[in-house]
Amino acid sequence: MTERPGRPAAGHRSLPHTADSRIEAWAPDRERCLAEAVTGLVGSFSEVPATAERRTATVRLEPAPDQDLLVELLEEVVYRLDAQGELPASVRLAALPGGGLEARLEMVRADAAQAVGAVPKAVSLHGLELVRDGCGWRCAFTVDV
Amino acid sequence: MDVSRTGPYELRVEQQGAMRVPGVVYATRSLLSDAGQSLEQVRNVATLPGIVQASYAMPDIHWGYGFPIGGVAATDPAQGGVVSPGGVGFDISCGVRLLAADLSAGELAPHLGRLMDALDPVVPRGMTRGAVWDLHQPGELRGILLAGSRHAVERGHGEPRDLDRCEDGGAVDGADPGQVSERALERGLHQVGSLGSGNHFLEVQQVETVHDTATAEAFGLRPGQVCVMIHCGSRGLGHQICTDHVRRMEQRMPHHGIRVPDRQLACAPVESAEGRAYLGAMAAAANYGRANRQLLADAARQVFAQLLGARLELVYDISHNLAKLEEHDVDGVPRLLCVHRKGATRALPPGHRDLPPDLRDHGQPVLIPGTMGTASHVLTGVPGGRAFHSTCHGAGRLQSRHQAARGVSGRELRDRMEAGGIAVRPSSWRGLAEEHPGAYKDVDAVVEAAEGAGLCRRVVRLTPLGVVKG
Numbered sequence: 001m002t003e004r005p006g007r008p009a010a011g012h013r014s015l016p017h018t019a020d021s022r023i024e025a026w027a028p029d030r031e032r033c034l035a036e037a038v039t040g041l042v043g044s045f046s047e048v049p050a051t052a053e054r055r056t057a058t059v060r061l062e063p064a065p066d067q068d069l070l071v072e073l074l075e076e077v078v079y080r081l082d083a084q085g086e087l088p089a090s091v092r093l094a095a096l097p098g099g100g101l102e103a104r105l106e107m108v109r110a111d112a113a114q115a116v117g118a119v120p121k122a123v124s125l126h127g128l129e130l131v132r133d134g135c136g137w138r139c140a141f142t143v144d145v
Numbered sequence: 146m147d148v149s150r151t152g153p154y155e156l157r158v159e160q161q162g163a164m165r166v167p168g169v170v171y172a173t174r175s176l177l178s179d180a181g182q183s184l185e186q187v188r189n190v191a192t193l194p195g196i197v198q199a200s201y202a203m204p205d206i207h208w209g210y211g212f213p214i215g216g217v218a219a220t221d222p223a224q225g226g227v228v229s230p231g232g233v234g235f236d237i238s239c240g241v242r243l244l245a246a247d248l249s250a251g252e253l254a255p256h257l258g259r260l261m262d263a264l265d266p267v268v269p270r271g272m273t274r275g276a277v278w279d280l281h282q283p284g285e286l287r288g289i290l291l292a293g294s295r296h297a298v299e300r301g302h303g304e305p306r307d308l309d310r311c312e313d314g315g316a317v318d319g320a321d322p323g324q325v326s327e328r329a330l331e332r333g334l335h336q337v338g339s340l341g342s343g344n345h346f347l348e349v350q351q352v353e354t355v356h357d358t359a360t361a362e363a364f365g366l367r368p369g370q371v372c373v374m375i376h377c378g379s380r381g382l383g384h385q386i387c388t389d390h391v392r393r394m395e396q397r398m399p400h401h402g403i404r405v406p407d408r409q410l411a412c413a414p415v416e417s418a419e420g421r422a423y424l425g426a427m428a429a430a431a432n433y434g435r436a437n438r439q440l441l442a443d444a445a446r447q448v449f450a451q452l453l454g455a456r457l458e459l460v461y462d463i464s465h466n467l468a469k470l471e472e473h474d475v476d477g478v479p480r481l482l483c484v485h486r487k488g489a490t491r492a493l494p495p496g497h498r499d500l501p502p503d504l505r506d507h508g509q510p511v512l513i514p515g516t517m518g519t520a521s522h523v524l525t526g527v528p529g530g531r532a533f534h535s536t537c538h539g540a541g542r543l544q545s546r547h548q549a550a551r552g553v554s555g556r557e558l559r560d561r562m563e564a565g566g567i568a569v570r571p572s573s574w575r576g577l578a579e580e581h582p583g584a585y586k587d588v589d590a591v592v593e594a595a596e597g598a599g600l601c602r603r604v605v606r607l608t609p610l611g612v613v614k615g
Contacts (some may be wrong), residue, residue: 016545018182018208045342046272075388082332082381085274115272115573118343118546122235122384125391125408126210142210144235144384145343145546 004135012040020145021045021120022127026138030066031093031101033130033137034073038091038105041074041143045117048089052108057086063099067130070139073103074123078143081119085110118145148184150174154204154598158184163406164191170202171532171598176541176586180206183213189406190218194414195226197475197482201532203489204594205541205586209234211409214488214542217535219473221482222415227403229412230394230423232485233468235387237427238317238434239378240464241512242442243523244457246371246449250351250610253371256453260349261568261611263452267444268347270340270615271572277338277440278302286334290322293432294462297439304459307439309501311462312491315439316432317469321425325382326389329426333382333433338440342576344539345377345615346514347441349568350521354606360507360525364460366605373449373457374521374607375441376514377615378466379434386430390423415470415483424468431467438462460523461510465490465538473533484533492526492536492601511601515588516540517580517612518562522592523605536600537592540585549584550575568611577614 003009010027021044025036042048057080061072073093080086088105096102120143130139147159156177158168168187170177177184183206190212191200197219206215211231220226246253253260269275278297280286288296294315297303308315340347352370355361366372379386395411397419398404403412413419442459449455468485475482484491493500493509500509508525515521519540526534544552553561555574558581562569571577595601 014547016547018542018545019214021546078381079328079332079385081272082274082336083328083334111273113272115342116575117550117573118576118579119272119341121341121381122388124210124235125395125411128408144210 002134010036012036014044015140017142020142021118022140022142024140026136028136030137031095033139034070035091035093037070037139037141038073038077038088041077041120042087045115045119046087046113047116048108048113052089052112054089054106054108057105057107059103059105060096061101061103067128069101070130070141071123071125071128074141078120078122081110087113120145154594158187160191164188166191166196166199169199170206171594171600172204172206173594176204176590176594182208186213186216189410190216192406193218193220193227193229193410193412194403195220195224197221201535203535203537204591205488205537205539207541209487211407212485212487215537216487217485217489217532219482219484219533220415221480225414226483227412228415228420228423228468228483229410229485230387230391231409231411232487233427234466234487235384236378236466237383237386238431238464239466240434240438240462241514242375242438242462243460243512244373244442244445245365245460246455246457248371248453248455249369250371251369253610257568257610260448260452261570263448264347264445264613265570267448268340268441268613269338271342274335275339276336277444280334280337286330287322289337289436290325290429290432291320292316293435294439297436302443303439307459310459311435312464315435317428319425320428320432322429324422324426325386325429329382329385329389332385333380336380337437338444339380340377340441340615341380342572342615344580346517347445347613348374348609349611350374350607350609352605353608356603356605360604363504363507364510364523364604365458366460366523372607373445374514375438377437377441379430380437382433383430386426390426394419394423427468431464434464435462461512463490463512471533486535488538489535490538492524492530492534494526494528494530494534511536513537513588513592514539516582516585517614518567518609519582520588521607522588522603524592524601525604527599527602529599531599537595540588540591542584543586544584546579549581550578552583553578553581567609569614570612571614580614
């Protein structure tokens with residue numbers, strides 16, 4: 001596996017999109033790539049103080065194609081923000097036997113975070129990417145804000 | 146080249162490949178400077194089963210998902226025509242409400258700062274939870290889904306006259322709360338009466354120019370008058386309904402023998418179980434969107450009454466993200482069509498039977514929210530209106546949020562606007578910067594193109610005095 005020129009082994013960044021937010025994430029393995037995607041999504045609209053009180057939430061995702069796992073994970077973040085007023089300060093993912101995923105989300109109250117951009121409301125299937133390439137894993141997705 | 150100009154305000158995208166109809170784009174050359182992605186989406190929409198006449202796009206066309214924003218497409222259910230949630234958009238019944246005050250801009254001027262300070266805390270918006278109407282009764286949300294603004298008015302959040310000035314009398318028929326998921330209900334419970342974020346806003350405006358005095362008077366508008374414009378939609382509930390039904394339709398498309406060039410164009414025949422389920426859920430979300438605007442209008446009315454002793458009368462409430470079953474003449478034959486408008490506004494002509502009697506001679510008020518800090522417009526429908534009586538919905542984005550925020554800081558923009566006499570109450574500095582006027586097309590050019598293309602007629606131009614930004 002080779003490195004991505006000029007980039008750390010794992011990370012995320014915003015990509016241009018006319019109306020909404022498009023985010024790219026990458027990492028050496030699938031689980032870290034998905035975790036970077038969540039971090040990129042949360043960072044696109046909020047800054048979470050390091051001192052914010054945290055609680056752990058565990059989410060199990062049923063076996064599905066990789067792209068659908070990505071969408072489901074991001075949708076979970078969007079749903080929890082609206083329904084429970086919480087967002088993940090960090091996330092760790094582990095593959096489950098049989099193809100699913102377990103996500104451990106360190107949740108903080110949204111009102112403890114600072115808004116820095118438009119809040120995501122849904123994940124689009126348009127232009128959705130999650131691929132394994134010579135450098136590891138890479139995904140790109142667009143969220144409606 | 147498959148794209149040719151057929152008039153100063155019209156392009157034709159030739160039918161080819163899997164397209165079932167051609168594309169027709171109403172825009173000037175300069176409005177299409179970034180049209181690559183969105184023209185491809187016009188072509189993709191033209192492949193939908195049962196599509197009639199053309200895949201249309203309005204002058205504010207820009208890159209969306211599945212459909213372009215500014216896209217209009219009608220399908221014929223009797224010919225296997227489909228409904229696509231992507232043709233409505235995530236924010237079902239996102240729309241605009243305009244209220245007119247019995248107050249002039251000159252009379253308001255000494256009190257503007259106090260008015261904006263009073264509106265700031267009563268307009269919930271941004272990332273954190275909070276809404277004008279805290280729903281305590283479990284049946285209250287169901288009432289909203291079934292009856293929209295009608296339910297809100299029945300519960301004391303408005304005046305009976307408001308319903309005469311809402312599309313569909315304030316509620317879309319056929320809402321089916323049984324097709325709304327638990328997740329959607331949970332997301333909607335605490336957001337009735339909230340702006341959200343992004344390009345949503347509540348603005349205090351003034352009538353700057355009147356193009357047609359008789360029609361403006363019929364709409365209740367006169368020069369120098371203070372107005373309130375509210376732009377928002379069905380919040381998390383509508384987005385979740387779109388998400389849920391796209392997924393369900395995508396899984397069922399092979400059963401119906403449908404293939405689409407973009408996953409976000411997932412669709413189902415209108416006359417299928419999935420099609421009916423979506424239309425029932427979509428109507429419920431549309432009603433939620435209307436109640437949402439009704440509650441925000443109620444909050445604004447209370448502030449105007451308490452602080453200024455002024456009244457706010459509803460001019461009109463429109464949706465610019467919706468699919469509706471409507472009767473239209475196609476080649477001289479009346480047909481019932483499923484008309485998708487995604488980032489496009491219905492514009493009924495004078496004499497249309499769906500208009501309230503006091504507006505029937507003038508046509509439907511069409512509300513076009515402009516770029517923050519520049520201008521908004523009130524238009525009306527015209528006889529022979531094209532694209533199934535549709536027109537534009539706003540300025541249309543030109544720059545990405547990222548680009549926009551790089552160009553100016555939120556604080557700088559606030560200072561600039563305040564120096565220009567516009568009071569600003571943002572929910573976040575970055576969010577404000579992402580919405581700076583340069584990030585959008587020129588709304589005046591968009592409206593001029595819409596009028597030039599024969600889609601509508603200008604009535605009034607509004608300019609902002611104060612912005613409460615989502």
